[in-house]
Amino acid sequence: MGILEVRNVNKSFGGLKALHEVNLDVQEGMIHAIIGPNGAGKSTLLNCFVGKLEPDTGTVTFNGRSLLGIRPHEINQAGVSRVFQTPEIFRDLTVLENVMIPCFAKRDGSFELNALRRIHNETDIREKAEQMLVDVTMAEKHDMQAESLSRGDKRRLEMAMCLAQDPQLLLLDEPTAGMARADTNATIDLLGEIQDKRKITMAIIEHDMHVVFSLAERISVLAQGTVIVEDTPDKIKGNAKVQEAYLGGTH
Amino acid sequence: MYGLNRKDTVLLLIVAILVAAAPLLLNPFPDTSAMGKTFNAGYPDLMQRFVIFGIFAIGFNILFGLTGYLSFGHAAFLGVGSYAGMWMLKLLSINVIPAILFSIAVAGAVSLIIGWISLRRSGIYFSILTLAFAQMAFSLAASVLTPITGGETGLQTSLNDPRIMPGFLGGGTVNSAGNIPAPSLLGMEMSESFILNVGPWAFTFNWGYYICATFMLLAFYIAIRIFRSPFGLMLKAIKSNQQRLNYTGLNTRPYMLTCFVISGMYAGLAGGLMAAMDPQVGAERMQWTASGEVVLMTILGGAGTLIGPVLGAGLIKYFENIFSKINKATLEAWFGVFPDWMTDLLVTLVYPFIGKGWHLTLGLIFMLVVIFLPGGLVEGGQRIARLFRRGKTGAGALKPAE
Numbered sequence: 123m124g125i126l127e128v129r130n131v132n133k134s135f136g137g138l139k140a141l142h143e144v145n146l147d148v149q150e151g152m153i154h155a156i157i158g159p160n161g162a163g164k165s166t167l168l169n170c171f172v173g174k175l176e177p178d179t180g181t182v183t184f185n186g187r188s189l190l191g192i193r194p195h196e197i198n199q200a201g202v203s204r205v206f207q208t209p210e211i212f213r214d215l216t217v218l219e220n221v222m223i224p225c226f227a228k229r230d231g232s233f234e235l236n237a238l239r240r241i242h243n244e245t246d247i248r249e250k251a252e253q254m255l256v257d258v259t260m261a262e263k264h265d266m267q268a269e270s271l272s273r274g275d276k277r278r279l280e281m282a283m284c285l286a287q288d289p290q291l292l293l294l295d296e297p298t299a300g301m302a303r304a305d306t307n308a309t310i311d312l313l314g315e316i317q318d319k320r321k322i323t324m325a326i327i328e329h330d331m332h333v334v335f336s337l338a339e340r341i342s343v344l345a346q347g348t349v350i351v352e353d354t355p356d357k358i359k360g361n362a363k364v365q366e367a368y369l370g371g372t373h
Numbered sequence: 374m375y376g377l378n379r380k381d382t383v384l385l386l387i388v389a390i391l392v393a394a395a396p397l398l399l400n401p402f403p404d405t406s407a408m409g410k411t412f413n414a415g416y417p418d419l420m421q422r423f424v425i426f427g428i429f430a431i432g433f434n435i436l437f438g439l440t441g442y443l444s445f446g447h448a449a450f451l452g453v454g455s456y457a458g459m460w461m462l463k464l465l466s467i468n469v470i471p472a473i474l475f476s477i478a479v480a481g482a483v484s485l486i487i488g489w490i491s492l493r494r495s496g497i498y499f500s501i502l503t504l505a506f507a508q509m510a511f512s513l514a515a516s517v518l519t520p521i522t523g524g525e526t527g528l529q530t531s532l533n534d535p536r537i538m539p540g541f542l543g544g545g546t547v548n549s550a551g552n553i554p555a556p557s558l559l560g561m562e563m564s565e566s567f568i569l570n571v572g573p574w575a576f577t578f579n580w581g582y583y584i585c586a587t588f589m590l591l592a593f594y595i596a597i598r599i600f601r602s603p604f605g606l607m608l609k610a611i612k613s614n615q616q617r618l619n620y621t622g623l624n625t626r627p628y629m630l631t632c633f634v635i636s637g638m639y640a641g642l643a644g645g646l647m648a649a650m651d652p653q654v655g656a657e658r659m660q661w662t663a664s665g666e667v668v669l670m671t672i673l674g675g676a677g678t679l680i681g682p683v684l685g686a687g688l689i690k691y692f693e694n695i696f697s698k699i700n701k702a703t704l705e706a707w708f709g710v711f712p713d714w715m716t717d718l719l720v721t722l723v724y725p726f727i728g729k730g731w732h733l734t735l736g737l738i739f740m741l742v743v744i745f746l747p748g749g750l751v752e753g754g755q756r757i758a759r760l761f762r763r764g765k766t767g768a769g770a771l772k773p774a775e
Contacts, residue, residue, distance in 0.1 A: 172620065193619070193624075194616075194619040194620055195618075195619045195620070195621075195622050195623055195624050196622075198619075198620055198621060198622035199622045203620070204620055210614060210616060210617040210620065211614065211617060212609075212610050212613035212614050212617060213613055213614065214609065214612070214613045215606075215609060215610065215613055219606060219609075222606065223606060223607065223610050223618070223621065224621045224622075226603045226606070226607070227621050227622050227623050233624070233627035233628065233631075234603075234604075235604060235631060236602055236603045236604050237598065237599050237602045237604040237605070237631075237635075238376075238598055238602060239602055239603055239604075240376055240598075240601055240602060241601060241602065241603055241605075241606055242378060242601065244603065247603075283617075283621070287621065287622065
């Protein structure tokens with residue numbers, strides 16, 4: 123039994139079977155990596171968790187509640203946050219404002235007409251947002267426009283935005299893609315630290331094996347739309363099926 | 374001050390001073406001079422229009438500037454506000470306050486319905502939906518709803534209106550002279566003016582203008598508060614990345630709808646003031662060209678900025694009046710100093726841009742602004758300020774070398 127349970131999920135795009143009978147359990151408090159070659163269906167699977175795609179058949183449940191057929195904002199309210207492959211941030215706003223928005227958002231998503239309150243006076247929210255930026259080592263950049271950040275910083279900012287919501291499950295889609303080695307290592311440290319401090323469950327899609335084996339406590343290998351193995355990192359390393367999936371043949 | 378930071382307070386004060394001094398500032402030339410006859414804009418009718426369209430544009434900017442949703446049907450709310458205000462002036466009282474309040478309320482209710490439907494779509498589809506609704510409102514007002522709107526003749530105060538309120542509250546069918554009473558507040562009619570003569574200059578301080586100006590400052594103040602509120606931040610976030618907002622657990626619809634209604638109420642206020650200043654309304658007030666005009670004003674001044682829409686509204690209304698007033702004779706008088714053939718040539722060249730051709734001038738200005746100053750006049754102002762500042766620091770840097 124996991125916090126996130128995926129059962130017999132199928133998804134086709136026209137004639138292409140992107141996901142075939144996928145089963146997955148993400149245990150509470152763990153970092154669970156989903157790896158696989160390009161086109162294995164990793165991002166499609168993640169899209170099925172956040173309401174971006176609807177599986178053809180199968181179930182996705184989070185804390186016993188089905189995530190299918192409900193809208194993205196309701197999924198987030200249930201406790202699932204996502205960091206995207208290309209950072210989804212508010213580019214025209216400052217870094218601090220970016221983080222303040224999730225801080226303002228009520229956990230239950232309720233609408234509040236706070237048109238006559240002043241951002242300037244919201245010291246609690248501001249402090250919380252500043253603290254999130256300290257956590258992702260971006261405190262000194264809080265006045266910069268999000269647009270002008272480096273790619274690595276944009277992703278760190280997006281993580282801060284997700285963490286500001288105290289999610290139960292954090293989905294990360296290639297959090298280190300396109301990052302320099304130093305940035306990648308910083309991200310590994312950051313995620314490890316978050317895991318230690320807050321015990322947030324994470325599901326990570328990643329190509330970089332260095333990242334995967336540094337962080338993951340559990341790994342699922344996806345190939346051609348189906349989970350071929352799920353095991354601990356040590357066992358995955360020596361698994362013949364995994365070698366085959368990645369290298370296209372047995373040795 | 375009053376919940377504004379220092380910079381916003383200064384901005385509000387500057388606007389307040391300019392608006393209060395407008396009758397002086399807009400009449401820079403002696404009344405009888407040729408320049409004065411053409412370029413002076415300090416007469417009540419035009420000044421009222423400056424601030425009324427300023428309110429309209431401020432409200433439009435709350436929607437378009439903050440959320441990026443381009444409504445092409447805002448004139449519908451302006452028209453609805455005008456009709457609602459007129460009915461108050463006819464049925465209840467000639468006092469302008471109940472008329473204006475009712476205008477705001479009715480425009481708010483109508484924008485709630487139109488917004489509720491239109492906001493199911495975004496981008497160009499939203500624009501088209503609002504345009505369709507506005508054209509529908511225009512057609513209804515001109516035909517089916519004739520009992521309410523007066524159809525093509527429009528609606529005006531008449532000698533048969535009940536005006537049920539007691540006399541001291543502005544009721545009464547006729548005034549003491551037996552004529553149709555004119556809209557008033559505190560016992561003074563909207564058209565009442567105090568004229569100050571200074572040498573050849575004549576400055577007109579109009580009661581109606583100052584009432585409109587007060588409403589505009591109030592509207593401007595509320596707009597600043599909205600821009601600086603968490604609600605305003607959410608609206609900016611909608612413009613920036615609506616998807617991320619959804620993945621942050623927020624349903625954007627209530628925010629959009631509230632914003633749309635607030636914007637509609639601003640338009641209603643503008644419409645109500647129009648009815649109060651000049652108690653007659655026709656359906657043409659709702660036509661799509663009127664909706665387009667407020668888009669032009671906002672973009673020309675600078676969408677998403679606080680002061681931009683007011684500047685844009687002022688500029689367009691100024692050009693509309695001044696340029697359309699210039700005629701062939703005026704041009705001939707101006708260019709009369711040149712030899713005849715040159716006068717003829719200049720007049721022929723300039724003539725298409727004046728009088729009825731003022732839209733051509735407006736179009737050219739609009740194109741220049743959009744191409745060279747995408748941030749509108751406000752961006753132009755900022756660039757000049759930056760240039761000025763750089764010049765100053767440059768001079769300062771030279772000093773030690775002396």
